[in-house]
Amino acid sequence: MSYFEFLKDKIPQIILLLFAMLTIEMFLLVYSNGIFIKLYVPVILLITLSISSFIEYFRKKEFYSRIQDTLNDLEEKFYISELIEEPNFIEGRLLKEILLQTNKSMVDNVNKYKYIQEDYKEYIEMWIHEIKIPIATTKLIIENNKSKVTKSIEEEIEKIENYTEQALYYARSSTVEKDYIIRKCSLKDIVQECIRKNKTILIQEKIVVDTHDIDIQVNTDSKWIIFILNQIIQNSIKYRKIGEFSQIEIYSSRGKENVILSIKDNGMGIEKAEVDRVFEKGFTGTNGRILDKKSTGIGLYLCKKLCDKLGIAIELNSVKNEGTQVNLIFPNGSYTSMN
Amino acid sequence: MMQKILIVEDDKKLRDELEIFLNNNGYYACSLKNFNNTIKDILQINPDLMLLDINLPQIDGNCICKEIRKKSTLPIIIITSRDNERDELLIMNYGADNYVTKPFNLQILLAKISALLRRTNIESGQDLIRTKKFVLNISKSVIEKDNKKVELTKNELRILRYLIEHKDRIVSRDEIMDYLWDSNSFVDDNTLTVNITRLRNKLAELNLKELVETKRGQGYIFRGEVE
CATH class of the missing domain: 3.30.565.10 (Histidine kinase-like ATPase, C-terminal domain)
Structure with a gap:
C-alpha cells in the first residue's frame, strides 16, 4: 500500500474537504479584509489534515504489511488470525475479530468432516474384520466339501478376499503413520x-x-x-x-x-x-x-x-x-x- | 494315537467347519460351546493344542492366554481377524505360540499345528510315522527299514508324508503342488515329476517301490498301512 493508493481511496473525502475549504475561502474573501486570516485558514487546514492523514497512513501501513509478511511466511495460511497483534485502531480490531470468527467456524466445519471420515474409516475397518469371518467359514466349507464346483467358488472367494484387502488398505492409506511399525x-x-x-x-x-x-x-x-x-x-x-x-x-x-x-x-x-x-x-x-x-x-x-x-x-x-x-x-x- | 485339538471360537458355523476340517486331517477336534467357565473348561479338557479366537463374547482371548500360561505349557495358536503388526506383537506377548489371521490359509494352519505339535512331540519322542513296512523319521528326513536307511530331500519328505497322511485315496498332482507351495517350495510341473521319480527310486532301493502307485491322469496313491 503506497501513500498515493491510500489517498486514492480517500478521493470523496478530499473532494469534500476541498469544497469546504473553497467555500470558507469565499466567505473570508467577502467578509474579512485581513490577509493573514485569509492565508492562515487554508494553510493550517491543509497542514493539520495532511499530518493526520500521514499518521493514519503509517499506522495502517505498518499493520497491513506486517500481516502480509506473516501471511507470506505461513505455510498454513488459515493460522493468520492467531498471529495478528492486537491492532490499535477500530478497523484493525474489527478485522481481527472477523478473521477469528470465520476461522473458528471453518475449523469446526473441517473437524466435523474429519470426524465423519475417521468414523467412516473405523466402520470400514470393522466391517472388513467382520466380513473376514464369513470368508474364513466359506473357505472351510469349501475345503470340507472338495469338488469341481467348490474349487470354482474358491477362486471367486479368493477374489473377494483380495478386494476386501484392497478396501482395508485404501481406508488406511490416508493415515498410514498410525498403522505401521517398522521392523x-x-x-x-x-x-x-x-x-x-x-x-x-x-x-x-x-x-x-x-x-x-x-x-x-x-x-x-x-x-x-x-x-x-x-x-x-x-x-x-x-x-x-x-x-x-x-x-x-x-x-x-x-x-x-x-x-x-x-x-x-x-x-x-x-x-x-x-x-x-x-x-x-x-x-x-x-x-x-x-x-x-x-x-x-x-x-x-x-x-x-x-x-x-x-x-x-x-x-x-x-x-x-x-x-x-x-x-x-x-x-x-x-x-x-x-x- | 490321535492328538486332541480344542477350538475356542464363538462363531458357531466357523467352529463346526473347523472341527470337520481338523477331523478330516487326522486330528481329534473338539470345541467349547459356551464361554462361562472358559479357563476351567480348557484345563479340564486338557488338549494337546488349542486354537483360540481373540474376540470372544464374555472373555478376552488375551486374558485366557495369560491365565492358561500361568498353569500350563499347552501350545496355543491364536485366531484373529486383526492383521496389523501391533496386534501381532501384542498376541505374542500374551504367551501364544503362534497365530493365524482370518480368513486363514488352511494348509498354513495345518502346517502351523503340525509344527507346534511336532515340537512338543520331539520332546516325548513321537516324531516318527510308523508304517507296516518302514519307519519315516520326520526330523531326520530319513526312511528306515530293517537296518537300512535312505535320506530324503525336503520335497521328497513332504510328498511322502502327504501321501501317507492321505492314504487310501488318490492324491492329485495339483493337491501335492498346493501342499508344496504352502511349504514355500514353488515347484512347477516338471520339478514335481522329477521329485516323485526320485522318491520312487529311493523307495525302490528299499524294495518298497509298489507303495506309491500312479493312477494315470488322476494322481498318486499310497498303498501301505500305518501302525
Missing part, C-alpha cells in the same frame, strides 16, 4: 507369503515362479509390503499372455544405499505412452480395457501412495509384448540402518 523383516518371508496367497491361480494356470537372491533383511512394515507386492503379483497374473508360457521372476539386489526388490514378468506389457500414467488413480489404459480384465485403476495407485508413505520408491518399466518389471527400492543405507 527388520526378511524379504524372503514377505515374497513367499505373497506367492502362497496366489498359489491357487498360479498352479492352475501353470505360471512358473522363480525366486532367487531374496535372503535379505530390510527395515519396513511387512504387512504393508505384502499388500503392495501382492498387488504387483496379481497384475502380473492378470496381464499374462494367455495360452503362452508365463513366468514371474522375483529377486533382489543390493545397491549402495538401498535394496531393490524386482518383480519381472513376461506378460503382455504396457504401451510406451502409458507407462508414465500407471500410478494415476483410475487409470486403466489399453490393457485394462481389454474384455474381462476388469481393471479398476486402483491397485498401482494405492501401491504408489503407500510406498510414498513408507519411504519406498516404486518404479515400473515395461516393453509392449515383452513384459513388465516393477522395482521396489528400500532405503537401506548407513543412515537408516538401526544398528
Whole structure:
C-alpha cells in the first residue's frame, strides 16, 4: 500500500474537504479584509489534515504489511488470525475479530468432516474384520466339501478376499503413520507369503515362479509390503499372455544405499505412452480395457501412495509384448540402518 | 494315537467347519460351546493344542492366554481377524505360540499345528510315522527299514508324508503342488515329476517301490498301512 493508493481511496473525502475549504475561502474573501486570516485558514487546514492523514497512513501501513509478511511466511495460511497483534485502531480490531470468527467456524466445519471420515474409516475397518469371518467359514466349507464346483467358488472367494484387502488398505492409506511399525523383516518371508496367497491361480494356470537372491533383511512394515507386492503379483497374473508360457521372476539386489526388490514378468506389457500414467488413480489404459480384465485403476495407485508413505520408491518399466518389471527400492543405507 | 485339538471360537458355523476340517486331517477336534467357565473348561479338557479366537463374547482371548500360561505349557495358536503388526506383537506377548489371521490359509494352519505339535512331540519322542513296512523319521528326513536307511530331500519328505497322511485315496498332482507351495517350495510341473521319480527310486532301493502307485491322469496313491 503506497501513500498515493491510500489517498486514492480517500478521493470523496478530499473532494469534500476541498469544497469546504473553497467555500470558507469565499466567505473570508467577502467578509474579512485581513490577509493573514485569509492565508492562515487554508494553510493550517491543509497542514493539520495532511499530518493526520500521514499518521493514519503509517499506522495502517505498518499493520497491513506486517500481516502480509506473516501471511507470506505461513505455510498454513488459515493460522493468520492467531498471529495478528492486537491492532490499535477500530478497523484493525474489527478485522481481527472477523478473521477469528470465520476461522473458528471453518475449523469446526473441517473437524466435523474429519470426524465423519475417521468414523467412516473405523466402520470400514470393522466391517472388513467382520466380513473376514464369513470368508474364513466359506473357505472351510469349501475345503470340507472338495469338488469341481467348490474349487470354482474358491477362486471367486479368493477374489473377494483380495478386494476386501484392497478396501482395508485404501481406508488406511490416508493415515498410514498410525498403522505401521517398522521392523527388520526378511524379504524372503514377505515374497513367499505373497506367492502362497496366489498359489491357487498360479498352479492352475501353470505360471512358473522363480525366486532367487531374496535372503535379505530390510527395515519396513511387512504387512504393508505384502499388500503392495501382492498387488504387483496379481497384475502380473492378470496381464499374462494367455495360452503362452508365463513366468514371474522375483529377486533382489543390493545397491549402495538401498535394496531393490524386482518383480519381472513376461506378460503382455504396457504401451510406451502409458507407462508414465500407471500410478494415476483410475487409470486403466489399453490393457485394462481389454474384455474381462476388469481393471479398476486402483491397485498401482494405492501401491504408489503407500510406498510414498513408507519411504519406498516404486518404479515400473515395461516393453509392449515383452513384459513388465516393477522395482521396489528400500532405503537401506548407513543412515537408516538401526544398528 | 490321535492328538486332541480344542477350538475356542464363538462363531458357531466357523467352529463346526473347523472341527470337520481338523477331523478330516487326522486330528481329534473338539470345541467349547459356551464361554462361562472358559479357563476351567480348557484345563479340564486338557488338549494337546488349542486354537483360540481373540474376540470372544464374555472373555478376552488375551486374558485366557495369560491365565492358561500361568498353569500350563499347552501350545496355543491364536485366531484373529486383526492383521496389523501391533496386534501381532501384542498376541505374542500374551504367551501364544503362534497365530493365524482370518480368513486363514488352511494348509498354513495345518502346517502351523503340525509344527507346534511336532515340537512338543520331539520332546516325548513321537516324531516318527510308523508304517507296516518302514519307519519315516520326520526330523531326520530319513526312511528306515530293517537296518537300512535312505535320506530324503525336503520335497521328497513332504510328498511322502502327504501321501501317507492321505492314504487310501488318490492324491492329485495339483493337491501335492498346493501342499508344496504352502511349504514355500514353488515347484512347477516338471520339478514335481522329477521329485516323485526320485522318491520312487529311493523307495525302490528299499524294495518298497509298489507303495506309491500312479493312477494315470488322476494322481498318486499310497498303498501301505500305518501302525
